[in-house]
Amino acid sequence: MKNQMKKEISRRRFLGTAAIGLAGMTVIPGLASSCAPKKPAAAGPKEIRLGFIGLGRQSMFLLSGFLQVPGVKVLAGADVYGVKCKRFVKRVTDFYAKKGETVKIDTYEKYQDLLARQDIDAVVVAVPDFYHAIIAIAAVKAGKDVYLEKPLTFTIKEGQELRKAVRDNNKILAVGSQQRSDPNFQHAVKLVQDGAIGKIVKAHAYVGAPPKPYDLPEETLPADLNWDLWLGPLTSNVHYNNQLDPLITVDPDQDETIWGAWRWYKEMGGGFTTDWGAHMFDIVQWGLKMDESGPVEISPVGDGTEFMTFTYANGTVMTSEPFDEKLTKGVKFIGETGWIMVTRGAFDASNPEWIPKKEEGADNTPYETKIPHQINFIEAVRERKDPAVPVEVGHRTCTVCTLGNIACDLKRTIKWDPATETFVDDADGAATAKLHYQYREGYSL
Numbered sequence: 001m002k003n004q005m006k007k008e009i010s011r012r013r014f015l016g017t018a019a020i021g022l023a024g025m026t027v028i029p030g031l032a033s034s035c036a037p038k039k040p041a042a043a044g045p046k047e048i049r050l051g052f053i054g055l056g057r058q059s060m061f062l063l064s065g066f067l068q069v070p071g072v073k074v075l076a077g078a079d080v081y082g083v084k085c086k087r088f089v090k091r092v093t094d095f096y097a098k099k100g101e102t103v104k105i106d107t108y109e110k111y112q113d114l115l116a117r118q119d120i121d122a123v124v125v126a127v128p129d130f131y132h133a134i135i136a137i138a139a140v141k142a143g144k145d146v147y148l149e150k151p152l153t154f155t156i157k158e159g160q161e162l163r164k165a166v167r168d169n170n171k172i173l174a175v176g177s178q179q180r181s182d183p184n185f186q187h188a189v190k191l192v193q194d195g196a197i198g199k200i201v202k203a204h205a206y207v208g209a210p211p212k213p214y215d216l217p218e219e220t221l222p223a224d225l226n227w228d229l230w231l232g233p234l235t236s237n238v239h240y241n242n243q244l245d246p247l248i249t250v251d252p253d254q255d256e257t258i259w260g261a262w263r264w265y266k267e268m269g270g271g272f273t274t275d276w277g278a279h280m281f282d283i284v285q286w287g288l289k290m291d292e293s294g295p296v297e298i299s300p301v302g303d304g305t306e307f308m309t310f311t312y313a314n315g316t317v318m319t320s321e322p323f324d325e326k327l328t329k330g331v332k333f334i335g336e337t338g339w340i341m342v343t344r345g346a347f348d349a350s351n352p353e354w355i356p357k358k359e360e361g362a363d364n365t366p367y368e369t370k371i372p373h374q375i376n377f378i379e380a381v382r383e384r385k386d387p388a389v390p391v392e393v394g395h396r397t398c399t400v401c402t403l404g405n406i407a408c409d410l411k412r413t414i415k416w417d418p419a420t421e422t423f424v425d426d427a428d429g430a431a432t433a434k435l436h437y438q439y440r441e442g443y444s445l
Helices: 011-017 056-065 081-096 111-115 129-140 156-168 181-194 226-230 271-275 277-287 373-381 393-412
Strands: 048-053 072-078 107-109 123-124 144-147 173-174 201-206 297-299 308-312 317-319 329-333 339-343 346-348 415-416 423-424
Touching: 048 056, 048 111, 048 373, 056 072, 056 081, 056 297, 056 373, 072 081, 072 111, 081 107, 107 111, 111 129, 123 129, 129 144, 144 373, 156 393, 173 373, 173 393, 181 277, 181 329, 181 339, 181 346, 201 277, 226 346, 271 277, 271 393, 277 329, 277 393, 297 393, 308 393, 393 415
Parallel strands: 048 072, 048 123, 072 107, 123 144, 144 173, 201 317
Antiparallel strands: 201 329, 297 308, 297 415, 308 317, 329 339, 339 346, 415 423
């Protein structure tokens, strides 16, 4: 697992990402989601003023993209780790300085202080999953539109509450599922939905292993990291280890060399099941036109199968098993008359005519720095319309991921009713009890 988590970042490539034209982010008609479009509200401001909550590795990728979107101005950031606030200020001020602009950038330890600002139109939230719902709900209630990293929430109940808050407050929320703005994934889904490979029998969506219990040794806490605020609503006695919030320096400039390890431990995250499932299970849900529904039966690792199995009401089965020897994270749709395989940067199919031609001068920058998805969010904010991945879609995909982890925790097959979002035949209530957990005192949705 450690090898899968480590990936060096090239700062030069990171900061040098070229802006993608608006034409490059076009979503194929009918594929944005199966949710009915909402009635547009009044058009938003021409310039979108952004604040960033959570200033770690993924946030820096997103910052690189949003800074380059025309009509966007970054004004503030919030993080419980002081050194990351300093890096944020430097990155943003350096960017505007190169354009000959002077912009005052403020940072805060508490996200509430950023949300209180009336001059912030929208926020980018890139914090650990267990904080997603609390911060996103607070943001929409404060009148902000939200770009929220995936997976949508830590628990299914949180997703239900966030969905309600977004609609009750008439705000825009976009989920950071970039693959829905990727031409290869769009092409694959269109072929599947158009019936090119016939009725879908099975889909392999390889994502990796479920989370494990926290086992990192305790280390000395950095002086400028507020650990109590970092833990937020968690009740587990999680001690500090630098892998949870990786070390960086501003002078010399040294970014994180690993992803925050909180995601691999069940006390704080959902493992690869949610981290990559939020991408790959999402594509299967999309392809099967299940954006408003989900599987009805979920079998865990070890319950008669080596991998998680998700069965839909129509008999289609999705598994979390690999489809090649390289253990590539991606999706393979298998139909009655053919198959389609799609990953980040690769596409294959049983019929060569289905394989899209590679565009000349393709963008080879790191996947997380590509900005069509960010452009889609800004357009949605301006036009007051649903983005490519609205809150309902993010919630359904996140639910699939979380159901997989619940089944693995209980070590038994569970049954789910997507219409009522409740468990079926849960006589002992064990599955229902995992829809949420009790926050520690001082925290609530």
